[in-house]
Each structure stands twice: as structure tokens, then as C-alpha cells.
Amino acid sequence: MAADPNREPPGRAFVSRLRRNADGRPHFVICGADSLVYTVAEELANAGHRIRLTLVVPSTLRGDVPDLANLRGVRIIRADRLDERTFRSAGLAGAAALGLVMPDDVVNLHAALCAQAVEPDLRLVIRMFNTGLGYGVRRLFADCAVLSDAAMAAPAFVAASLGEVTPTHLRVAGRTLYVARRGEVSPDRLVCALTAADGAGRIDVLPADPPPAAQQPTDLVLAEASGRSAAPVVDAQRRIRARRRRRPVRVVGRALRAALSRKLGVAVLVTLIITVVSGAVLVHADPVDGFWQSIYVTLLTVVGSSDVEVQRNEVAQAAQLVLTIAGLALLPLVTAAVVEGMVNARLELNSGRVAAQYEDHVVVVGLGSVGTRVLRQLNDLGVDVVAIDRRADARGSKAAQQLGVPFIVGDAAREETLRAASIATSRALVVVSTDDVTNLQAALNARAVRPDLRVVLRLFDDDFAQRVQTAFNIDISRSVSRLAAPTFAAAMLEREVLATIPVDRHALLVAAVRVFAGSPLDGLTLSQADRPLSARVIGLSAAGSEWVDWAPDHRRVLAAGDRIMIVARRAGLRALVEQASPPPGLAEEPGA
Known part of the structure; x- marks a missing residue:
């Protein structure tokens, strides 16, 4: 969704009918608290229109928000509450449009209601993470556009993970659309023809549907992606079980590795070594008759059944004392190891977390708003996905379960978590969590495991993203706010652009x-x-x-x-x- 330098500035034909102030320029107000408020303002300020622009931001902004002073000719108001008083001081009365891009759905809705009290005849552009709530909000206001920056950015991450130069996949009203050759699409999935060859070397863009005899397999079309999203959950689970049956040894080995906690295993091993050495010292210092008697004395001492025997020599008494103490530690450790091993092995075998059987899949880190949409679109396109999030109750955890996508709960910044997702055999890593440090560390760790891995990285600071892409040789580093800003700006200028498809x-x-x-x-x-x-x-x-x-x-x-x-x-x-x-x-x- 990068800006086309040759395109006409959005809304040029419509600014003339927007309500103007006394100076003859339409007035736009934008309220936000993160980097999106800056990128939308920059898009409007650089669009070539004669407009007045006011930003309403809280007194404290996120550290990744660029310096608002870089926006020339933009009025900035600091306010920690978006109410009628704030809007009146911002000059909302008589404004042409209000952009509410705060990172909180409820705050944006409350601000919209307050704004309507100040200026009823106002175009509203509202940022909403919850699309279900957004549908209801749109019906509350006469002139309102509800947009999700996560939904706009997801196609770019999907395209980058698949090695495409431009985003050719988009999700509209629960439907994923993509660009394909006519010969690769069944007629029932065809949405619209994008190009058609006339046989004389000329390519028509957006042609009328040609008759079947004139259709060329190489023509580009817009098609619906079905993938696995239409299949019931039971079918997805059946596919996972089928993969396990094809590779039972690998799956069982994976479950056994999961059953063994490294720290717990080291503790048990150290305690066993102490037990063996102390038992040998005890038997040597106080000889008994036969091998069985040696084992008998050692084990009874370990479980705490030894009696005080003052007649033994000092070495035997010391060995007996160490054995008794080691036994007190060994029994709980063995019990904990057995319980933890059974639980982990069962989770690995039954919850779909085993990812070792996957190859040529995409690993998605972070199941928030963006990650969930990336996961759904990749699944619609028939691409195997393994998801990672540090929270078991992440926003996209239910979506992963419904689609039969393996979901690993862990820290993606740790190399063992990435290995658990079979990063070595994956086709790409998409890191879209909300923590820049975790995202960058996960990307670098993945590259350490596999240097040629395609990495798509989300960073909040657009300038930082560009520098990281160059310095660390990351394939794609993107800022969600930079991807979404053109659409928000177009909506404020009374256009509702959902996506851009580069064709020829x-x-x-x-x-x-x-x-x-x-x-x-x-x-x-x-x-x-x-x-x-x-x-x-x-x-x-x-x-x-x-x-x-x-x-x-x-x-x-x-x-x-x-x-x-x-x-x-x-x-x-x-x-x-x-x-x-x-x-x-x-x-x-x-x-x-």
C-alpha cells in the first residue's frame, strides 16, 4: 500500500465541496496518541490540498511517535480527555472532518458522541480494532467511516511472507480476495477480470467480461481464496492427525523432548550422581555381604529409613548423612519430573502444538489484531501456519484453534521457542507482536538458526523500521501506521479506499x-x-x-x-x- 508518486492526491475532486472556514480552506481535526496520528497528518499535509489541520494529542505520547514539530503548518493541542470542551478549543465547529485514531475503541466512540454534540454535520473517520463494534458504530452516525489499521496492514505482511513485491491479497467483509491468472482459478471463484489481451498485443485493464472463446489463461483476475477456511474444524484436526500418522517417530520424539524439562532434568541428574557416589562410599567404608545387600542399604538410606549407628566409622556416617539428605531432595524431584513430563507430553500430542511435521510453512509471531488477520489470510490461501504468542489467551488463540493451526505459547525471543515451531524448515517468519524488542530479537534469533530465512518484521517506528531493514538485512520491515495512513487520509477526504492492487x-x-x-x-x-x-x-x-x-x-x-x-x-x-x-x-x- 505504498504511495504512488504519480497518483492524483486523494480527494482532489472533492475538496471543493467540503465545508470551508473563513479563510476559504476546509478544516480537518485528528485525535490520536500513537504513531498513526503522525502518519495520517503527514499524509494530509503533503497531499497538496489547501487545508487547515489540527492535531489533538495527549500530554504524553508513546516513545515511537515522531516529533510532531516536523509537521509544518499544523496546529497541535495537548489534551488528556476528548470531550466537548476540548473539541470546541480545537475549532471543531464548522470543521469538514474529524479523524479519531486513538488506540482504544471505547475512547474513540465516546469522542465521536462528544464531537456530534459540537458539530452535528461532520464527517467522522473512526479507528476500530473490534470490527463487530465498528459495524454498529457506523450505523450511529450519518456520515461515518470505520477503519481498522490492522486489517489494512495484514495484506502487506501476507504478501511479503509469500515473497511477493506488492500486496495482492485483501480481506473484505470476511472474504479474502487475491490476484491470479485466469487459468489458475475455477469459474466459481472468479470475482472480476483485471486484464485481458485483445490478441493484437494490447492489454485492456478492467475489461468487460470477455466471451469464453476470447478468454486467455494468462489474463489477470480477482478471485476468492477458499483455502481451508471453509472446511469444518474437524477436517482441520483430521489433517493434523493424518500428518502425525505419516511421521509417528518424529511426533513421538517431539513429545518425549517436550516431556523433559531441562532445568528439572539437570536437578534430577545431579541428585542421582550424588546418590550413586555417596552409596558407593558408604558400601566401601562399611562393607556388606553381596551386591544385593549394597543396593538394599543404599536405597533404604535414600528413602530415609536409615537408623543412627554410632558404631560406624566417620566416613560411613558422612556418606549415610549425604544419602539421607539427597533422598529427601530426590523423591520430590522425581515426582515433579513425572507429573510435568506427562502433562507436557499430553499437551504436545493432543493440543496441536507439535509443529515438527511442518515444512514450507509460515511462522506467525503475535496473535493480536494484525497477527490474527495475517493468520486467517494465510490459511485462506492454503498456506500452513504455526502461531506463537506468549499469552495462551491471545486475541487470535480461538481463531488458531478453530482453523486447526498449531499454537505455541512461549516467548518468540527465545531460540528454543522458534525451534519448536520448526523455524529451520519454514518458508518465512512474520513477527507482528506489539513489542519492538521482542520482534527484533525473534527476527535475529531466527536468522541465527537459518540465515536464508525470509523475515517480515513489524516495528512501530517507521524510521527505525527502515534502518533495521538495511542494517540487519531483514527482508521487510514495516510500520502498520505507515501502511494504513493513506486510507485514513482518503477517508477523511470522503473516499473509502479499502486496498490498492498493482496491475502492470x-x-x-x-x-x-x-x-x-x-x-x-x-x-x-x-x-x-x-x-x-x-x-x-x-x-x-x-x-x-x-x-x-x-x-x-x-x-x-x-x-x-x-x-x-x-x-x-x-x-x-x-x-x-x-x-x-x-x-x-x-x-x-x-x-x-
Whole structure:
């Protein structure tokens, strides 16, 4: 989702109809507390528009947030609470749009409600981690875009892990789409044609669906990824059991290694050595008749059944004393070793944590918002995944269980945890936890195990990410805020761009266009929104519903509030948004 230097600045055609202040410039307000507030502000400030920009940030920011003073011409207000008083001091009354990018869903929702009290006629762009809550929030406000930076960044991490230059996978309304050759996709998975060869050496972009006789296997199409996501959980578990049956020796060996704790094993071994040496000294210092008698005396002494015998010599008494003390330590250690070994072996065999049978898989570290989406999209694409998180109750733990993905609870910064995930036989490591130190250490440890491993690393500081990529020869170091900022900026300028698909020399935009009451598109059929070579309709969400119809009837009459999912060129998106917008001065109907 990197910015195209040749693209038209987002929203150029729409700034003219945004509400302006006395100085003739539309006013935008952004509220945030992490690096996303900086990257969105930078995107808007450098977009080439004549706008006024105000940032509302807390008095203390995260250490990875760049210096806000680098943003020229931007007004900065420090406030630890987003309420009506704060918004009035920020000049929200009369503003064109408000971006709420705080890293807390509830804070953003509360701020949106307060902002509506100050300026009811306001476009809201709200950051939400919980997509279910986001769907409900969108219906609360007349003009609102709810975005997830994690959902925007995940395709870039997926593409990087698979060795692709650009992100060609995107997840929209629970559906993962990807770019493929027509010959590699079954007709029932086809969403839209992206390119078509005319036979004379010319390539058409976003063509009308050609007749079967004219279709070329090399044409690019947008297709739906099914992978393993549609299979029931029992099928995923059956596949895991089948892999184990094919490699029983490796699985059993893995379980035995898991059963042996290193520290506990060393303690037991040291105690046994003390027992053997002391027993030998005791038997030598106080000879008994026969080998059995030697074992008998030693073991009874170990378990604490020895009597005080003052007639023995000093060496025998010392050996007996050491044996008795060693026995007191040995019995609990043996009991703990047996219990821990049984528990660990059972977990390894039954919970799907055994990853030794995997090869050419992707290891995902961190099952937070970004990691969970990366895991789901890789699974949709049919790629084997092994997940790691230090918390058993991580956000994506249930998703891993439902999809039959092996889930290792441990610290990815430790080499033994990475080895447990079969890092040596993996195709890539994707490190997307929320701790920069853990992420970098995991990446370096993985490279120590396998120097040629593809590593995709998430870092919060974009400048740090670029320097790490160069200094440590990491394949891809990315900042989620940098990946998501263009879409947030576009949404504030009244565009809802979901993803960018590079095709040949073109950048195709996947977007959702809302139909407003009184617009030229209101009352027309869906077929009139579909424009070959410019904008292709791929889905429709009816007014008041979040469900997307991926095979809509093109004869359907559009109504206010409908959202059209399209793949378009920049000019095609601009033309369709203008067609879906009401004429200047015409108010939107209530409830639209």
C-alpha cells in the first residue's frame, strides 16, 4: 500500500465541496496518541490540498511517535480527555472532518458522541480494532467511516511472507480476495477480470467480461481464496492427525523432548550422581555381604529409613548423612519430573502444538489484531501456519484453534521457542507482536538458526523500521501506521479506499462508494455503476446492512445508503463518487 508518486492526491475532486472556514480552506481535526496520528497528518499535509489541520494529542505520547514539530503548518493541542470542551478549543465547529485514531475503541466512540454534540454535520473517520463494534458504530452516525489499521496492514505482511513485491491479497467483509491468472482459478471463484489481451498485443485493464472463446489463461483476475477456511474444524484436526500418522517417530520424539524439562532434568541428574557416589562410599567404608545387600542399604538410606549407628566409622556416617539428605531432595524431584513430563507430553500430542511435521510453512509471531488477520489470510490461501504468542489467551488463540493451526505459547525471543515451531524448515517468519524488542530479537534469533530465512518484521517506528531493514538485512520491515495512513487520509477526504492492487503499470483501487439521496446514481440500476475499463462492480451492501452480496443482480435499483464495492482506476473512482454524491446545497435525506 505504498504511495504512488504519480497518483492524483486523494480527494482532489472533492475538496471543493467540503465545508470551508473563513479563510476559504476546509478544516480537518485528528485525535490520536500513537504513531498513526503522525502518519495520517503527514499524509494530509503533503497531499497538496489547501487545508487547515489540527492535531489533538495527549500530554504524553508513546516513545515511537515522531516529533510532531516536523509537521509544518499544523496546529497541535495537548489534551488528556476528548470531550466537548476540548473539541470546541480545537475549532471543531464548522470543521469538514474529524479523524479519531486513538488506540482504544471505547475512547474513540465516546469522542465521536462528544464531537456530534459540537458539530452535528461532520464527517467522522473512526479507528476500530473490534470490527463487530465498528459495524454498529457506523450505523450511529450519518456520515461515518470505520477503519481498522490492522486489517489494512495484514495484506502487506501476507504478501511479503509469500515473497511477493506488492500486496495482492485483501480481506473484505470476511472474504479474502487475491490476484491470479485466469487459468489458475475455477469459474466459481472468479470475482472480476483485471486484464485481458485483445490478441493484437494490447492489454485492456478492467475489461468487460470477455466471451469464453476470447478468454486467455494468462489474463489477470480477482478471485476468492477458499483455502481451508471453509472446511469444518474437524477436517482441520483430521489433517493434523493424518500428518502425525505419516511421521509417528518424529511426533513421538517431539513429545518425549517436550516431556523433559531441562532445568528439572539437570536437578534430577545431579541428585542421582550424588546418590550413586555417596552409596558407593558408604558400601566401601562399611562393607556388606553381596551386591544385593549394597543396593538394599543404599536405597533404604535414600528413602530415609536409615537408623543412627554410632558404631560406624566417620566416613560411613558422612556418606549415610549425604544419602539421607539427597533422598529427601530426590523423591520430590522425581515426582515433579513425572507429573510435568506427562502433562507436557499430553499437551504436545493432543493440543496441536507439535509443529515438527511442518515444512514450507509460515511462522506467525503475535496473535493480536494484525497477527490474527495475517493468520486467517494465510490459511485462506492454503498456506500452513504455526502461531506463537506468549499469552495462551491471545486475541487470535480461538481463531488458531478453530482453523486447526498449531499454537505455541512461549516467548518468540527465545531460540528454543522458534525451534519448536520448526523455524529451520519454514518458508518465512512474520513477527507482528506489539513489542519492538521482542520482534527484533525473534527476527535475529531466527536468522541465527537459518540465515536464508525470509523475515517480515513489524516495528512501530517507521524510521527505525527502515534502518533495521538495511542494517540487519531483514527482508521487510514495516510500520502498520505507515501502511494504513493513506486510507485514513482518503477517508477523511470522503473516499473509502479499502486496498490498492498493482496491475502492470496501473494502481487499481478497491473501494466502497456510498449512494447519497438525491445523487444522479440514486434510482438508477446497478449496471449503470459498472463501467468497463474504468470501474467494475464486485459487490453491493444494501442500506442499513453490513452483509455484502458478492453476486448482485445488475438490474437492482440503487437507493440512498447502498454501498457499492468496486475495483476502479483513480479516474473511475472519482467519477463514480461524484455520480453517487448529491448536488451542492442538497441535503441528504434523514436515515440515508
